[in-house]
Amino acid sequence: MLQLNFNQLWRYQDEFLHGMSLTLLLTLVATLAGLAIGLAGAAAAGSRFAALRLFVRSYVEVIRNTPALIQLFLIFFVLPYAGLRLPPVYAAAAALSIYMGAYASEIIRGGLASIPRSQIEAGQCLGLTRWQVFRHVILPPALRNIYPSITSQIVLLLLGTSLASQVSAPELFHAAAFVESRTFRSFEVYAVVCAIYFTLVLAFRLAFAGIGRIAFRWPTGR
Amino acid sequence: MRGFTISDVLTMLAAVQWTATLVVLALAFGAPLALLLARMCTGRSRLARLLATGILQLVQGVPVLGLLMFFYFGMPVFLGIKVPALVSVGAAFTIFTAAFLGEIWRGGIQAVHVAQGEAAACLGLTRWQTFRHVIAPQAFRIALPATVGFLVQLIKNTSLASVVGFVELARAGQLASAATFQPLLSYACVAAIYFALCFPLTLWSRSLEDKLNGAR
Numbered sequence: 001m002l003q004l005n006f007n008q009l010w011r012y013q014d015e016f017l018h019g020m021s022l023t024l025l026l027t028l029v030a031t032l033a034g035l036a037i038g039l040a041g042a043a044a045a046g047s048r049f050a051a052l053r054l055f056v057r058s059y060v061e062v063i064r065n066t067p068a069l070i071q072l073f074l075i076f077f078v079l080p081y082a083g084l085r086l087p088p089v090y091a092a093a094a095a096l097s098i099y100m101g102a103y104a105s106e107i108i109r110g111g112l113a114s115i116p117r118s119q120i121e122a123g124q125c126l127g128l129t130r131w132q133v134f135r136h137v138i139l140p141p142a143l144r145n146i147y148p149s150i151t152s153q154i155v156l157l158l159l160g161t162s163l164a165s166q167v168s169a170p171e172l173f174h175a176a177a178f179v180e181s182r183t184f185r186s187f188e189v190y191a192v193v194c195a196i197y198f199t200l201v202l203a204f205r206l207a208f209a210g211i212g213r214i215a216f217r218w219p220t221g222r
Numbered sequence: 223m224r225g226f227t228i229s230d231v232l233t234m235l236a237a238v239q240w241t242a243t244l245v246v247l248a249l250a251f252g253a254p255l256a257l258l259l260a261r262m263c264t265g266r267s268r269l270a271r272l273l274a275t276g277i278l279q280l281v282q283g284v285p286v287l288g289l290l291m292f293f294y295f296g297m298p299v300f301l302g303i304k305v306p307a308l309v310s311v312g313a314a315f316t317i318f319t320a321a322f323l324g325e326i327w328r329g330g331i332q333a334v335h336v337a338q339g340e341a342a343a344c345l346g347l348t349r350w351q352t353f354r355h356v357i358a359p360q361a362f363r364i365a366l367p368a369t370v371g372f373l374v375q376l377i378k379n380t381s382l383a384s385v386v387g388f389v390e391l392a393r394a395g396q397l398a399s400a401a402t403f404q405p406l407l408s409y410a411c412v413a414a415i416y417f418a419l420c421f422p423l424t425l426w427s428r429s430l431e432d433k434l435n436g437a438r
Contacts (some may be wrong), residue, residue: 062413062417159284173285197283
């Protein structure tokens with residue numbers, strides 16, 4: 001039986017903190033970029049142009065049916081051959097954004113599609129313009145519908161940023177590997193890192209639940 | 223240095239068996255655990271509910287990479303012996319499967335209308351009979367699309383086993399890339415194989431979902 005020893009890890013607080021800040025930064029960037037891609041993707045999925053629809057469809061399916069790790073490797077190791085040498089953090093941010101974008105566009109598309117046709121027609125009958133229909137009839141219930149899926153996708157993204165360590169972007173998981181190489185307390189290091197991730201996830205979930213409760217207070221009428 | 227040849231592709235295809243082994247192991251050991259967790263979450267005992275919910279939350283709040291490392295370095299610590307990589311990686315994916323399938327099946331069980339359980343109780347069925355003959359068949363239909371969808375997640379996540387040096391499909395791709403200096407071909411090939419494995423499952427999951435929605 002090996003002895004557990006967490007004491008040595010205290011000296012590396014800074015490494016863990018720096019790693020954590022990059023983890024959060026990657027999550028933020030990929031969330032924003034992913035949502036932007038998702039919005040564009042959802043809009044393109046309803047476009048009149050078959051080629052555009054096909055493009056978005058293939059993007060979503062390819063990303064959702066291949067491992068994120070391989071996508072990251074493709075971006076990090078292949079782009080240099082095309083003359084674009086991205087630093088690890090940028091490559092990771094790009095890969096995670098593209099990954100998040102595919103999931104987001106599927107969630108947003110589903111959310112928009114979930115609004116009953118009759119509700120939109122009712123809005124038109126009231127003489128609302130196209131924009132007003134979108135803003136007041138489609139958007140609020142659609143946002144409410146997609147909120148749970150989008151927020152749990154963001155939590156999955158937070159956990160997914162750990163992949164960035166595999167191209168040596170110095171986020172939390174990479175910090176763990178560094179501390180491990182200094183202390184040789186492998187198990188303790190990863191136990192601590194898992195605990196940090198869990199705390200972050202818990203904080204995210206609580207925050208999302210709180211925001212959701214405030215933002216979607218109006219009654220459904222169902 | 224050598225070129226990227228058909229033999230590299232064959233090596234990757236051969237590595238699929240280890241990806242498949244991981245998936246089968248994870249399902250074989252994870253699915254019964256998932257059922258247990260789902261039952262505990264929906265059961266009467268408050269303690270069991272708390273415990274099961276805690277386990278689900280904990281495992282879902284940790285990156286799969288973290289789970290892998292935890293078991294890879296943790297099993298020697300707890301068991302006091304060195305175990306083969308397959309065992310520790312298999313254990314990590316078992317726990318991963320138990321938590322995520324457990325969550326999906328909990329949702330399935332809770333989606334069955336309460337009146338169904340009450341009706342069964344009125345007919346004098348025991349609690350086990352109620353679950354076995356009334357709740358489970360309906361919950362199974364409801365949870366099936368998400369369960370198949372989870373299979374896709376599981377297959378994709380086994381690629382992380384490459385990080386601890388377990389040679390499955392993703393690792394085979396890394397090795398090919400390192401040997402041939404052809405990352406584009408190597409990883410595109412790996413991605414294509416993963417896609418060929420996952421996409422049919424995604425389509426199946428979607429058609430199941432449509433059927434379920436149509437039936438309601």
